[in-house]
Amino acid sequence: MNSWQRCGSLGLSPDQDDLPFRDDFDPDGRIVRAAVPVLDRLQSRFAGSAMNISVADANGTVLLRRFGEASLARALPAIQRVPGFVFAERVAGTNGIGLALAERRLIRVYGAEHFAERSQGSACRALPVRDPLSGRIEGVLCFGYPRSAEDPALDAVIRKAAKAIERRLLGQSSxxxxxxxxxxxxxxxxxxxxxxxxxxxxxxxxxxxxxxxxxxxxxxxxxxxxxxxxxxxxxxxxxxxxxxxxxxxxxxxxxxxxxxxxxxxxxxxxxxxxxxxxxxxPLGLPADLADISGGPLxxxxxxxxxxxxxxxxxxxxxxxxxxxxxxxxxxxxxxxxxxxxxxxxxxxxxxxxxxxxxxxxxxxxxRRLELLSETSTRIGTTLDIRRTAEELAETAVPRLADFVTIDLPEAVLRGEEAADPGGDLRRTVVHGIRDDLPFRPVGKRVDYGPTTPHLRCLTSGQAVLEPDLKAAAGWLAQDPEHTEQLLSHVHSLIAVPLVARGVALGIAGFYRGQDPAPFGDDDRSLAQELATRAALSIDNARRYTRERTMVLALQHSLLPHGLPDQDSVEVAHRYLPAESDVGGDWYDVVPLSGTRVGLFVGDVVGHGMLSAATMGRLRTAARSFAELDFPPDDVLTHLDNLVGRLDREDPVSDGGGIIGATCLYAIYDPTTQQCTMARAGHPPPAVVHPDGAVSFPDLPAGPPLGLGGLPFEATEIHLPEGSQLVLYTDGLIEDRQRDVDMVLDQLRGALAHPERTPEEACQAVLDTVAPAHPCDDIALLVARTHALDPSRIATWDLPADPALVSDVRASAVRQLADWGLDEAAFAAELMLSELVTNAIRHGAGPIRVRLLHDRTLICEVSDTSNTAPHLRRAASTDEGGRGLFLVAQLAQSWGTRYLPQGKVIWAECGLAGV
Structure with missing residues (x-):
């Protein structure tokens, strides 16, 4: 059953007929020479029967075939009669040869126990054949026969035959x-x-x-x-x-x-x-089989x-x-x-x-082989350059050396290739059986002369052995005072270059002091092998460091470099990359018309350069959609369409792409203290109320971006002045080692301090909630809300009557005088006149006019029509068409945003000189 489960996990099919065939096997190999006389005797023993006898090598490739009945060979398919076919379990499923190699013992496979349907009408016995000296499995002896010819005595026969082959293998030994x-x-x-x-x-x-x-x-x-x-x-x-x-x-x-x-x-x-x-x-074989190789089994x-x-x-x-x-x-x-x-x-x-x-x-x-075997598990457990170098030293002490020093160029420590590996070496590791030796400390620059063993090994690319340091002139001449101090503690040295993939990464020095025996050639070979294996791990860590640095630089370049000037919310943010790799988490703050502000947080699936680049594309698109004054659910719909299109246009995505990106978008209006939010598969935000209560609004989850065709729903909540809206990505709360509910309780406790500033709240969340070793990156955005003073808001409702335009202008001028904005009155009066007139002529009543006094003066005119105004250049013979052109000239910016019923045309006038 275990064999069948393995076959299933490998994706094998019982009805497959083809097997790998090899024609490069050695027809005169060691196992063949040992088995031929034994198989000849077995063929004679089973003459006239339907017995199929074969010998395969340790990889499952059949090397020899014998048949009790010669006509049987002609009747069987080539797969059962020609040497060269591979019957390893991983390609042929459960069968005698493959299962004997997998289980390393005598096995019997009967009928439907075979995985392949073609073999289920037969039975077989198979036994590994070992080298008596090394204990290594050299091959497999297999008896195949019809199910009707099953005989328990075959166990003894195959055991004795295998022993005979093994004895012949022994005869080939020294x-x-x-x-x-x-x-x-x-x-x-x-x-x-x-x-x-x-x-x-x-x-x-x-x-x-x-x-x-x-x-x-x-x-x-x-x-x-x-x-x-x-x-x-x-x-x-x-x-x-x-x-x-x-x-x-x-x-x-x-x-x-x-x-x-x-x-x-x-x-x-x-x-x-x-x-x-x-x-x-006797083992049940004919007497002459016992004498196949001239002696007892x-x-x-x-x-x-x-x-x-x-x-x-x-x-x-x-x-x-x-x-x-x-x-x-x-x-x-x-x-x-x-x-x-x-x-x-x-x-x-x-x-x-x-x-x-x-x-x-x-x-x-x-012992050397054990040390090399241990190297594969002890060195390279992390992708940290310094830690990998320390693991090499810890592996070699004390089993090879008493002290180890490792020097790496500064460029390698940064993840780069060193232009001159011997020119800017830094002492990276000092490790030994004692800590009081006068080696140069970690972090110090190390300069080696051209005659020193260290630089010679770096130049030649081979380990340099100095069995007696007292006679090593090049080493002694480098720094006589320092070497004299070391000679009282060490007496033998092996300097080995750390080279991987043709790149020189540094130098490892193996010193012996406590052990009186000097290093020998075997020690040099072992040190070279240790250093070669460690160098590959160090180079992997170096490459990872370089790639991570590049991705981090790209990630930071694509995130906001500063916060926009606005008074609606007080914002603090953090981005924490994962330990293993950089992902696609992002955030953004977008000022909108009417003193509103948009808050984004999102997460692109995956890690690495592609995720960071995709994050930049999504953030740019999200900001563009937001600046068009689309509501949150519409913004997510547009992003969903964009992600789907990006996947379809990517020739290498193979249908996977970036489907699964998540996003949450919130718009806060300080004039009404209302916040409208929608999310696409993203964790819900946390809301900290002015009294310290923390809640997680129940927003419709929405599908992740890229699935397409599914709607997003927006929810509106009231945020009193002084509330905090906390947006975050799943890396903050999702961790395989922690329960999500417990993490949310920790988050609630960290946020239940309304007196904290957003900066303090961000730091408290990262200190108490973020995992110590994040496996996913984290984006965090904390926004404390402010309300626009009602005294800075002026609103007039009027029917669609042209005669009332002058009254609106007069009321607006008086309001601006009350605010002390007399110098802005002319531009505001003209803009309001044009906007109200357009609303009356081309829109539908009732009409609302609103002035907002914030960092700028904002004039808004709304009506119940969805007709969009368009800026155009009027011809010299046109009697109209110049209103919006004048507004565009007088205003810093202007635009249109749509309401559930109607639209708002707004214009923003600067107050720098007021």
């Missing part, structure tokens, strides 16, 4: 390792006499955690490197104990080595550990895979089996069984066999 292994097996056959149960170590390894297997092999390697008789108790993570015993072994040719055996206590009730047949026990010797030791074990004769826990006790006792006479004897099996000096090399190589 003569010395083979001689030691043969000596151990011969000694065991003479002395065991049934006193111990042989344990199939492959079956033991299946029960162990990978970390347990690693520790077990590591302890066994240490015992071999000791070169004497000893025992070690290793406690597994599940509480069991494995005792490793080292025994001297000498081959017939005089090769001296150490064999490491594992002893397991008797199994608890309810558990079983199958014991493989001994070397002299290896029985108890079967290695579990330890990938990190492959290069060592394959050439040394070490035999890795399993790895395990902690708690080591070394004794000289030969009796490690510690069991009562009436208790079952412990299980016993071979773990490693090899020569002591080879074990020493293997142990050192293993």
């Amino acid at each position: 003569a010395r390792g083979r001689a030691l292994l043969r000596a151990y097996l011969d000694a065991g056959a003479r002395t065991a006499a049934g006193l111990h149960h042989g344990v199939g170590v492959d079956e033991l390894a299946l029960e162990l955690h990978p970390r347990d297997r690693s520790v077990l092999v590591g302890k066994a390697t240490e015992l071999i490197s000791r070169g004497d008789r000893a025992a070690v108790d290793v406690h597994l993570s599940d509480g069991r104990r494995v005792t490793l015993v080292s025994r001297p072994v000498r081959s017939a040719s005089g090769v001296a080595g150490i064999a490491i055996e594992a002893f397991l206590p008797a199994l608890s009730p309810g558990k079983s550990l199958s014991v493989p047949h001994q070397a002299d026990e 290896l029985g108890a010797v079967h290695a579990a895979p330890v990938p990190e030791l492959r290069s060592v074990t394959a050439s040394s004769g070490l035999l890795p089996v399993a790895e395990s826990g902690q708690g080591v006790t070394i004794t000289d006792s030969d009796d490690v069984t510690d069991h009562r006479p009436d208790s079952p004897p412990p299980a016993r099996g071979l773990v490693l066999v090899g020569e002591p000096h080879v074990g020493t090399y293997a142990l050192a190589a293993r």
Whole structure:
């Protein structure tokens, strides 16, 4: 079932017929040479039957085919008879070869258990074939047959055949390792006499955690490197104990080595550990199959895979089996069984066999490989340049070096490429087993001369080894006084360039002081590999820093640089980018006609340069729609159409584009203290009332921008003077680690202080509500409302009668005199005359005239007609058509805004000289 689930997740289909075919496999490879005689014997054994025998490599590519009946090969499709087809589970679904590789054990697939429909009429058995020395899976032996030919005895047959192939693989190994292994097996056959149960170590390894297997092999390697008789108790993570015993072994040719055996206590009730047949026990094959490679099968010797030791074990004769826990006790006792006479004897099996000096090399190589393996998880956990450099130093100390220094150019720290990597180096990291060494401190400029190991490594691109710093003339000459101080603490150095993708990023210095052994060539190779891997992570962080800096610069350039001059609201704002990347959050404040003000906040989905650029386009369009005096719901409708059009016009959006952008638009009118709002999938605003009460108005949510065809609804609320309207994006309240309702309660508490200024409110919200490490950017806008003094508002209602125009002019002049605006009276009187006359002639009554005394003088004339006025240049023979032209000349600005019933024509007159 697990295999079927994996196949489903990979998108495989049961009715697929094609499989990948490879013609580049080696027809004379190691596994092929080992398997050919065995398959020839099996073909003879199953002659006349419908048996299909195949051997595949460790990737699932079939290398060999044999058939019990020759005519069967002609009747089968090519996919089942020609070598080269790949049966890995990821491409072929659940099948014998693929499942054996995935599960790493003997498996049986019967009938409909096959994923592919073409195979559901047959059955198969498959077993991994391992290299006895490295424990690595070299291939798979598979028996395929009709469902009607199912026979449980095939388990024993395939096991013995796989053992025969494995023994032939062993025959291809080094003569010395083979001689030691043969000596151990011969000694065991003479002395065991049934006193111990042989344990199939492959079956033991299946029960162990990978970390347990690693520790077990590591302890066994240490015992071999000791070169004497000893025992070690290793406690597994599940509480069991494995005792490793080292025994001297000498081959017939005089090769001296150490064999490491594992002893397991008797199994608890309810558990079983199958014991493989001994070397002299028949496995159900014909007698001649046992002699395929000239000797008995290896029985108890079967290695579990330890990938990190492959290069060592394959050439040394070490035999890795399993790895395990902690708690080591070394004794000289030969009796490690510690069991009562009436208790079952412990299980016993071979773990490693090899020569002591080879074990020493293997142990050192293993530790280096473990360090390299750890590098992939410890270095590059962040996209911060300094932190990545610190991780390199922390990884190398103390397992490779006692002290590490890392110097990076100032340009690299900014995310750029350094024009002269050795010319502007800054000490970025100093890390070691002690903190009192006289290295130059972090942040200081470091200048290296051309003869120093550091600059030589940067020039050559290769690590430079100085095993004895007292004899390193170039290093000593650089700064005699400083180097003399260091020589009392360190004695050996490896200087390694940090180079990635052809770009020199800096220098890493590995120093040894406490360990008396100088660095060697192996250490230099290890340091070079560590630095190479770390350099890639540092370069990734550098590139990210550069891209983030560019996007931040673009984002800030597209956001408002200042707030417009207006008295309707007192505004404060904040923009906080995400830690990982910059997004498309934005805000804006737009002065509108009639002393009103428009407040925007929006969010473009995604992160990076594209989102920032899209944000700029949307903000520009939103501002344009707002300045046309459209109501909030109409503005959102226009933005929705724009987003849809942008997606359709983008050739690379593939239908995804920026659909999902959100926006909230509010218009506040200080003359009525009413606020009209509409939102498109955006979080609702918070309203702080003058008494400190905080509420979240229930606005219709509306769809996100870009979906198209769905309406937006506007809601009007009353905002008394001194209220605060708080607009924000979802990055403020949405966090995977926090509950939204709890965050809204925090926001309510942070805002429940009406005495705070908008600036103070912004800071309080970011300090108490914003996540410590935001994964999305945050835009915040706080606006405290003001009301226009009623004494600065003058309104007249009149019917559509031309005779009343003069009365309006006279009343307006008197009102301007009361406001002390006599010098503006002429222009205002003329503008009102033209606007009222146009409303009477071309509009419909009743007509309202309103004067607003704010930073400017605003003249408004409204009527119930939707007829829009148009500015035009009148011909010399026209009797009319010059009214709006005169208004445009006298006013700073003028325009039209539409009401639910009618329109308003307004003109704004400056008061700079008044």
